[in-house]
Amino acid sequence: MSDRSAKAEEILDAAEQMARTGGYNGFSFREIAKRVGIKAASVHYHFPGKDDLGATLAKRYTDRFLSALGDPDDAGTPPGELLRRYVQAYRSALVDDGLMCLCGMLGAEIAYLPEIVAAEARRFFERNIDWLVRVISRMPDTVPAGSARAAALRMVAALEGAMILARTLGDQGIFEDVAKEIFPRPKH
Amino acid sequence: MSDRSAKAEEILDAAEQMARTGGYNGFSFREIAKRVGIKAASVHYHFPGKDDLGATLAKRYTDRFLSALGDPDDAGTPPGELLRRYVQAYRSALVDDGLMCLCGMLGAEIAYLPEIVAAEARRFFERNIDWLVRVISRMPDTVPAGSARAAALRMVAALEGAMILARTLGDQGIFEDVAKEIFPRPKH
DNA sequence: GTCTATAATTTGATAGAC
DNA sequence: GTCTATCAAATTATAGAC
Numbered sequence: 001m002s003d004r005s006a007k008a009e010e011i012l013d014a015a016e017q018m019a020r021t022g023g024y025n026g027f028s029f030r031e032i033a034k035r036v037g038i039k040a041a042s043v044h045y046h047f048p049g050k051d052d053l054g055a056t057l058a059k060r061y062t063d064r065f066l067s068a069l070g071d072p073d074d075a076g077t078p079p080g081e082l083l084r085r086y087v088q089a090y091r092s093a094l095v096d097d098g099l100m101c102l103c104g105m106l107g108a109e110i111a112y113l114p115e116i117v118a119a120e121a122r123r124f125f126e127r128n129i130d131w132l133v134r135v136i137s138r139m140p141d142t143v144p145a146g147s148a149r150a151a152a153l154r155m156v157a158a159l160e161g162a163m164i165l166a167r168t169l170g171d172q173g174i175f176e177d178v179a180k181e182i183f184p185r186p187k188h
Numbered sequence: 189m190s191d192r193s194a195k196a197e198e199i200l201d202a203a204e205q206m207a208r209t210g211g212y213n214g215f216s217f218r219e220i221a222k223r224v225g226i227k228a229a230s231v232h233y234h235f236p237g238k239d240d241l242g243a244t245l246a247k248r249y250t251d252r253f254l255s256a257l258g259d260p261d262d263a264g265t266p267p268g269e270l271l272r273r274y275v276q277a278y279r280s281a282l283v284d285d286g287l288m289c290l291c292g293m294l295g296a297e298i299a300y301l302p303e304i305v306a307a308e309a310r311r312f313f314e315r316n317i318d319w320l321v322r323v324i325s326r327m328p329d330t331v332p333a334g335s336a337r338a339a340a341l342r343m344v345a346a347l348e349g350a351m352i353l354a355r356t357l358g359d360q361g362i363f364e365d366v367a368k369e370i371f372p373r374p375k376h
Numbered sequence: 377g378t379c380t381a382t383a384a385t386t387t388g389a390t391a392g393a394c
Numbered sequence: 395g396t397c398t399a400t401c402a403a404a405t406t407a408t409a410g411a412c
Binding site for chain 2: 377378379380381
Binding site: 021022023025026100103104105106107108109110111112121122125126149150153154156157158159160161162163164165167168169174177178180181182 | 344
């Protein structure tokens with residue numbers, strides 16, 4: 001468990017909303033402070049530097065995301081349902097939150113990020129791919145052995161790209177058009 | 189033709205390199221000035237405001253991108269070759285330039301952009317989709333009529349997402365893994 | 377076209393009182 | 395934990411000399 005104060009969580013909430021709209025430079029201590037009703041100096045009490053805040057933010061995002069997915073090896077859940085759950089996690093980020101994927105945005109600007117933030121962005125995708133590979137490996141009739149990873153990469157790429165497209169053009173239907181056809185196809 | 193001075197083009201070159209690494213907040217007048225060997229105030233002579241510079245940058249990027257694609261209706265070029273050329277445009281942006289897609293980054297942060305910049309980011313994707321729809325419509329054996337647009341959206345999404353993934357994980361092979369299987373499949 | 381000078385604002389950050 | 399006060403640096407931008 002992460003033993004963070006309620007105020008620290010509030011700070012992360014505000015920072016996340018801004019970072020998922022404008023990236024790492026999209027949030028500032030002053031704007032966070034204003035939103036949570038304290039002063040900027042007080043934010044530094046909870047998070048010493050912006051890099052700490054950013055890394056914690058990305059870690060919390062990843063942990064929550066993976067937690068929503070559940071165990072990829074759970075024999076009680078069919079792999080097809082797990083893949084639908086994966087798509088739903090992205091849909092929820094875009095539609096329910098009305099925001100972009102935090103680590104997608106951070107990943108795009110990774111060359112300008114402090115290393116501890118960059119490392120968390122990388123970890124998000126590594127864990128995502130691991131999770132998908134485990135699920136897809138349970139579907140031997142759909143994907144040739146060994147290419148589970150390629151199938152996982154295609155899913156992640158399609159969903160991240162679909163978020164950008166839907167967001168840019170202001171049309172959530174675009175996300176659905178892409179999501180509809182991203183599942184690994186049966187071997188023929 | 190755009191009648192811009194050589195110095196204006198230099199400014200755009202510097203700004204593009206930074207924007208394709210850190211987004212709209214990833215470039216500044218001072219840093220541009222330093223790179224092209226003038227002072228920040230002089231940059232304002234060429235581009236009155238940052239929004240002007242950003243909009244011009246996105247427009248130049250879009251024009252060059254579409255120019256590299258060529259005429260989607262050119263009967264002398266098979267549609268399959270045109271689609272390979274489309275993938276190559278993304279590959280070149282990632283591998284040759286070593287940078288992200290400018291409008292992908294701008295699109296992700298569109299909610300925080302000045303309207304004239306946001307409009308150009310939207311235009312990039314609208315024109316990309318139009319171009320792809322025209323090409324895919326020339327391949328009636330691969331896609332059911334009417335779903336050419338959905339097929340186009342899937343290609344754009346996959347390529348934008350593949351760039352992010354490859355960039356974040358520092359592995360260009362990831363781009364290739366995704367690109368390999370994004371072409372519309374034959375009807376069966 | 378480019379410069380100096382300067383303004384107004386924002387940024388991440390620290391010291392020290394309460 | 396939060397505050398005031400303050401800082402150094404960076405930001406976009408303008409006025410006016412050359």
